[in-house]
Amino acid sequence: MVILLKPVSLVWLVLMLATCVTTWWLSKDAFSPVAAAVSIFLIAGFKVRLVLLHFMELRHAPLPWRLVFEAWVLISTAAVLGIYLQSPAA
Amino acid sequence: MTELISANHVESRRLPGVEGVWVFIAADMAMFGVLFVSFMLERLENPALFEQSRRALDVNFGGINTLILLTSSWFVCLAVDAAKRDQLPQVPHHLAAAFVCGLAFCASKAFEYTKKLSAGISMLTNDFYMFYYTLTGMHFMHVVAGCVVLGVLWNKSRAGAFTSDNRVGIECGASYWHMVDVLWIVLFPLLYLLR
Amino acid sequence: MKPETFPTDYGMWRLFARCGPIFMATFFFMWGVLAGNLPPAGAYLDAAQIKAHYIDNGMAITIGMSISMVGGAFYMAWGCAVSQVMRRIEGPDGMLSSIEMMGATITCAPVIIACGIWLTASIEAPALQPEIVHMLYWLGWMIIDLAYMVTTFQIFAVSIVFLRDTREKPLVPAWVNWWGFVTCAAFFPVSLIPFFKTGPFAFQGAFNFWIAFFTWYIWVTAVSIYVIKAVGRLQIEDGAATGSEAAHRSAVLAARTA
Numbered sequence: 001m002v003i004l005l006k007p008v009s010l011v012w013l014v015l016m017l018a019t020c021v022t023t024w025w026l027s028k029d030a031f032s033p034v035a036a037a038v039s040i041f042l043i044a045g046f047k048v049r050l051v052l053l054h055f056m057e058l059r060h061a062p063l064p065w066r067l068v069f070e071a072w073v074l075i076s077t078a079a080v081l082g083i084y085l086q087s088p089a090a
Numbered sequence: 091m092t093e094l095i096s097a098n099h100v101e102s103r104r105l106p107g108v109e110g111v112w113v114f115i116a117a118d119m120a121m122f123g124v125l126f127v128s129f130m131l132e133r134l135e136n137p138a139l140f141e142q143s144r145r146a147l148d149v150n151f152g153g154i155n156t157l158i159l160l161t162s163s164w165f166v167c168l169a170v171d172a173a174k175r176d177q178l179p180q181v182p183h184h185l186a187a188a189f190v191c192g193l194a195f196c197a198s199k200a201f202e203y204t205k206k207l208s209a210g211i212s213m214l215t216n217d218f219y220m221f222y223y224t225l226t227g228m229h230f231m232h233v234v235a236g237c238v239v240l241g242v243l244w245n246k247s248r249a250g251a252f253t254s255d256n257r258v259g260i261e262c263g264a265s266y267w268h269m270v271d272v273l274w275i276v277l278f279p280l281l282y283l284l285r
Numbered sequence: 286m287k288p289e290t291f292p293t294d295y296g297m298w299r300l301f302a303r304c305g306p307i308f309m310a311t312f313f314f315m316w317g318v319l320a321g322n323l324p325p326a327g328a329y330l331d332a333a334q335i336k337a338h339y340i341d342n343g344m345a346i347t348i349g350m351s352i353s354m355v356g357g358a359f360y361m362a363w364g365c366a367v368s369q370v371m372r373r374i375e376g377p378d379g380m381l382s383s384i385e386m387m388g389a390t391i392t393c394a395p396v397i398i399a400c401g402i403w404l405t406a407s408i409e410a411p412a413l414q415p416e417i418v419h420m421l422y423w424l425g426w427m428i429i430d431l432a433y434m435v436t437t438f439q440i441f442a443v444s445i446v447f448l449r450d451t452r453e454k455p456l457v458p459a460w461v462n463w464w465g466f467v468t469c470a471a472f473f474p475v476s477l478i479p480f481f482k483t484g485p486f487a488f489q490g491a492f493n494f495w496i497a498f499f500t501w502y503i504w505v506t507a508v509s510i511y512v513i514k515a516v517g518r519l520q521i522e523d524g525a526a527t528g529s530e531a532a533h534r535s536a537v538l539a540a541r542t543a
Contacts, residue, residue: 006171008164024153036283041279048272065105079126109459110448110463121492125492
């Protein structure tokens, strides 16, 4: 089980757990729509960063490239949540 | 053999694969980003319709698909790692596993679409479903293309094409595949979970 | 690579390479700005509204579209210049170079025909039933948009060949060719245009107008810049290869532009 000791495997485990949390727990009606939306999307952003930095090795990429993708995460998450919070249900 | 070699062994900063693939990845992600915003703006116009339509989606399909893609990305990482360490026999094994995951995603998606279509829900039903079908459809085509890429990489790796000195090809394919994963990580909550 | 027995007309080559920017400028200003396609009148507009659009903007559209019909041909000339540069990499009988030339040439057809249809609409609109004007409007859009695959083949061919350039400093940098692939990808959702009158996939939509057209504009511009430079570089390479009288001058030039 050398494979499971690799850092990418730890990242994968975290990603899988985060997915379960958002899909089958945070989406439940027990959480208010706003609380659910914000937490789910912040977690999604966190997951995307994990994949970008560790799977796609952007941690070791030239800084401008890394910043482009960090910006994408920031803008996407902010845009989705920002627009979401404008809606009456929120 | 069991040392935890992290990617920190690289001395200087580098992009995996070739820069051109990253231009493609950045542009592709930007395009989907525009569509995410488009979806949200449309949703703002008609939140009740969007919520009602969303409820017909099966969260389990979406969640499981996310787990499948994350696992496929993990296998791709292991394949690239094996190439870096010149563990040549491992490379095709991990790529094959990733490919199988990709196929599983495709099968799951096909099943989900079929269920929706037989219930009479198409991309013309309403604006929510327009976004549902086009966004997941465009993503699905990326997955199919990705499976082709994985298949080609698998074939080449069986001949030992990818080594620590020659991993540009596998890194390019891997980067593309991870992008497909990243897009789904956002698409799934956007369409399926946002109440 | 040595030039063949026949002398290469670098001046004419450069002229045709410049047809790319000429096409872009003409199309952008005459079709886009003057004829009111930035963004276009929407697919959701009804017959009366489209007729009103043509009545209100008749002369501007007439002028814009008639010039665009002439301008369309410059894309073909440009395509030939690009093809000639591609042949220096692929070989004189290059298949991809041929497909590129055909793709560029055939791309003129949807552009010219659609503009001809819209031109007719602008002239005839006052005398036509609104439904007919509406139909002409849609006819133009379906033709100019849905024929994208011809251009896709052109872009694909260019990108592949220029990525195979083995020069230390390629004639066309890799990122431009990868942008070509981006453009090809951006074209596929255009197939959704017949089905949507609103939203990002309608012909005026965020994706199928703004992204699809502008990725292509960026590609044409970028390839034009490098192809125009490439003619100059090839001229120097040819001069050095033949050891002609101009070789010394070429070498000096090369040193200066390196």
